[in-house]
Amino acid sequence: MLEKKKDYHAWLYLLIPLALLSLFTFFPLFKTILISFDNGYNKWQDAFSFAFSLDSYKAIFNYPPFLRTLWNTVLIVFISVPLSTIVALLIAVALNSIKPLQKIFQSIFFLPYVTNTIAIGMVFAVLFNLHTGLINGVLQLFGVEKLNWINSNDGFFMGSYFRRMFVLQLYLLWHTLAFKILVFIGGLQNISKQYYDAAKVDSAPKTRVFTKITVPLLSPLIAFILITSFIGAFKTYDAVIGIFGADWNKTADIQTIVGFVYQQLKTDSVDSYSKGAAAAVVLFVIILAFTAINLYVSKKRVHY
């Protein structure tokens, strides 16, 4: 009797979150998948043809702007995430080993986390401005002629695309460092000092202490940071808008998959929702597969 009453109460408490989740998560997810497979979804009338095929997927994989955003996303994921994780780890270890001013440095490194992405993006845009930017100013001191970092989208490698990607990666590196450093410092402070004393007595050189003791003992946190950062990086969007602006025509070369999906909401063509939905599902599947691989690998490599 009592058990049943409890059951009923539990469901009552779950009702509100379940209703909200259904409305804002499950329903859109389901509808997106449906749209992506539907053979002639009409976005103006929100009408399904209920004939299913892979046409939308074939369409986007034959559509160069999408392939470009896919490539950009992959570049962001595989450069900025490993790089920022390694840099954050080194900074955290360095911060953890100094005593004076540690709190102040910690605060400075944490600042990017609490500032607005778009605002910082605009600051980057100003820093890298062709005529008035600080970076070009400094480069000029060394005799390098002014470089166009932000605008124009001509050329590919070593052209302005390369420079734009460089600015974007630098921004992502800097912006994602803060949280990682914070997490790593917390983890480092949890490692018993005795392991380091033991390593000293065991004559371990500093690099070996780092690779054989610090990294393995921190590995659960490193895995956590890597998995969440990979997911976050796959969904990069606001950084691009912050630095390069929201005009698709000026940013198409540097945009990400999420940017492509957003763009499909704005165009006039009748099949844009189908393409956007297909792109969103592709992103979803990539993230799912990637996270599964991550979890599988970390199970073998992480020491809990």
Added chain:
Amino acid sequence: MDIKLSNLTKIFKDSKGRETRAVDHFDTLIPNGKLIGLLGPSGCGKSTTLYMIAGLLTPTEGRIFFGDDDVTDLTPEKRGIGLVFQNYALYPHMTVRQNIMFPLENLKIEKEEAKIMTEDMARLVGIHELLDRKPAQLSGGQQQRVAIARALVKKPKVLLLDEPLSNLDARLRLQTREEIKRIQKETGITTIFVTHDQEEAMSISDEIVVMNFGLEQQKGEPQVVYDQPNNQFVAKFLGTPPIGLFNGTVKGNKLYIGESAILTNKILEKTQGEVIVGIRPEGYTPSESGALEISYSFIESIGRDISLVSNHPESLTPSFRLIVADTIKVTPNSMKFNVKKEKCFVFNKDNGERVL
């Protein structure tokens, strides 16, 4: 290789600038190949001393010598020591084999040779069938042996053990302390271990150093220190059950506890007036004409002997124990005793120094 501590001092400062003298001008000589117990109550500076010998703490003052070499300014890795931590500090992510091999890899010893050394060491401490386990899969006693193996595998000149038995249960403790003694004998390595457990220290040490307030109180073979304590602290710290302490007075050459004259000795003539008298629990002989009448509240049978939980108006503690053979006929409530003179010590009331 002898270890010499000369004028060793360690002062800790807290954030408010208050100073704590953990070790205070400590001098001692630890002879080569011996097993030495550093013994004292918690906070007496014994662990601090050990960590200074290891090089993990820097002395505020004084020097440390290994043989003729001054090692005070050397880092731990250059001192050639093995250290076993109180909770072993085994690397949790490495197997037993990797743990033991870790110091060898650091010293760039060839892999095949390191493997053989690891296995030999594992056999010596009796854990060779556990080499592929992780520390979390081992019992406390096994972890302890891995820690000793890791400390010894690089053939250090000195082995340091910080409270090596404190994490083990009573039975394992007995077994492990014999094990430590055996390993020390087999390797002949100079070994210093820290403990607050006097029984532990006395049972396995070649010599003990009793410390208090960062100072050496007495040093010597365990039995000698027990039989001839330098001062009231040492007498009180060694022995289970602990020594009974009484207010006493010296008049002429006689020692009184209350109204009872319990001893006569010429040496006492130099000390007149109030003193502290310490009598070991085993220092009483029952006698109908005994000088000292002691009442007791209850009797504990501890197997071979009988322990009487006693009280006396002049005792410094509410109760004390005395031990008599179980062949003695115990009369209810109180008995008269004579005091064995070799089990009775007289201390200066002001500074605790031994008078007799």
